[in-house]
C-alpha cells in the first residue's frame with residue numbers, strides 16, 4: 001500500500017547527500033511556514049552539520065535554543081528537508097549536535113503499532129491538535145465545523161472549506177482534523193498536503209509516466225485535506241487533476257477539507273466549475289483574532305513554557321499588554337512570546353513590561369497605534385452621549401460613573417499606561433479607583449451582555 005500520510009517518502013528514497021545549500025533551500029520554506037520573527041529567533045542561528053542515516057544534525061548557539069527548536073520546530077524542519085528530497089526522519093539540534101547521535105530507546109518509535117506507523121509516515125505537526133487550539137469568537141464557527149468533520153462517522157458537508165488571512169489557524173485546524181481521525185480510525189487513509197505538494201507530485205508523476213499511480217493514490221484515500229488551494233490558481237493542468245480527484249472523492253462520499261487565504265469566489269484564475277464545487281459544501285472563514293483570543297493564545301503558550309521551565313516568571317499585565325498591542329496575526333503573536341522566552345532564558349529574572357517592550361520593540365513599533373487616553377475618553381463619550389468633562393468630573397451618578405469606568409478599563413487594556421498615570425488623566429483620581437474600575441468592568445463583562453457588547457464595540461472602534 002502506498003504511504004498515505006507522507007507526501008515525501010518516494011522522493012526521500014532517492015535522497016542525494018544533503019549540503020549546506022540544500023539546508024538553505026529548506027530554510028526558505030521553513031521561514032514561510034513559521035514567520036519571519038520565529039525564523040530570526042530560532043532557525044537563523046542554526047547551522048547545518050550533517051544528514052546521515054535519516055538523522056539531520058544542526059548546531060545551535062546554546063543548548064536552550066537547540067532544545068526549543070527540537071520541541072517546537074522538529075516537524076516543520078523535517079517536513080521541508082524531506083520535501084526537498086532528503087530522507088530525514090529525526091532531528092538532533094544542540095550546541096554539541098553531532099550526526100552520530102542515535103535515538104535513545106525511549107525515543108525510538110515502536111514500529112509495531114498502527115499509531116506509531118502513522119506517526120512515522122506522516123508530515124503532520126505534533127503541535128497542531130484540537131487540544132492546543134484556543135477557541136474564541138473569531139474562530140468558533142471554523143472550530144466547530146472542524147470538530148464535526150473530525151468526529152462524524154457520516155459526511156455532513158463536503159467539502160469543508162476554511163479560509164482566512166495568513167497565520168490565523170487554518171493549517172492548525174486542518175492538521176487537528178487529520179490527527180483526530182487518524183487517532184480514532186487508524187485504518188482510515190487520511191492524507192494532508194499543501195496544494196503546492198499536490199502539484200509537485202502531479203508533475204513528478206507526469207515526468208515519470210506514473211499518472212495512474214498518482215490517481216490511484218489520491219482517489220483511494222478516505223479523507224483528503226488540501227492546504228492553501230489558492231496556489232493552484234492559474235495552473236491549468238494541476239487544476240484539472242485536482243478537480244477530477246476532488247469529484248471522485250466527493251462522489252464516493254469521502255470527506256474533503258480545503259483551505260485558502262480567501263473565499264472560493266475571491267480566488268481569481270480558478271475555473272468556474274471548480275469554484276462552484278468548492279462552494280458546494282460548507283464555507284467558513286476565520287476572522288482576525290480578537291483581544292480575548294490573542295490573550296488566550298499567549299496564556300496557553302506561557303503555561304506550556306512555564307510547565308517546562310519552572311523558574312520562568314512574567315510580571316502581571318505583560319501578556320495583556322502584548323495581546324492589546326500585537327494584533328497582526330496569531331503567528332506573529334506566537335513569534336513574540338517565543339522571543340520573550342528566549343529573552344527570559346538569557347536574563348534569568350522576572351520579565352517586566354519594560355523588558356518585554358525592549359525585547360519586542362520592532363514588533364511593537366510595527367503595530368504601534370499610538371492610542372492615547374484622550375482618544376479613549378472621546379470615543380467612549382461619543383458612544384454614551386456624554387461630554388468630555390464627565391470623564392474628569394466628580395459626578396458619581398451611574399450614567400456617568402459606568403462609562404468613566406469603561407474608559408479607564410479601556411485605557412488599561414489598550415495603552416501601556418500604569419494605574420496611577422490613568423488615575424491622573426481621569427481628573428486626578430487615585431490608582432485604587434482605576435484598579436476598582438478595571439475589576440468592576442471585567443466582572444460586568446462576564447455577567448452583563450450589554451456591557452460586554454459595549455466593551456467589544458469600543459475596543460474595535462479604537463483599534464480599527
Ligand SMILES: Nc1ncnc2c1ncn2[C@@H]1O[C@H](COP(=O)(O)OP(=O)(O)OP(=O)(O)O)[C@@H](O)[C@H]1O
Nearest residue numbers: 132133134165166167168169170171172297330331
Ligand atoms: N486558535 C489558535 N490557538 C492556538 N494556536 C493558534 C491558533 N490559531 C493559530 N495558531 C497558531 O498560529 C500559528 C499559525 O497558524 P497556521 O499555520 O494554522 O495559520 P494559517 O492560517 O494556516 O496561515 P497560512 O495561511 O500562512 O498558512 C501556528 O503556530 C498555530 O498553531
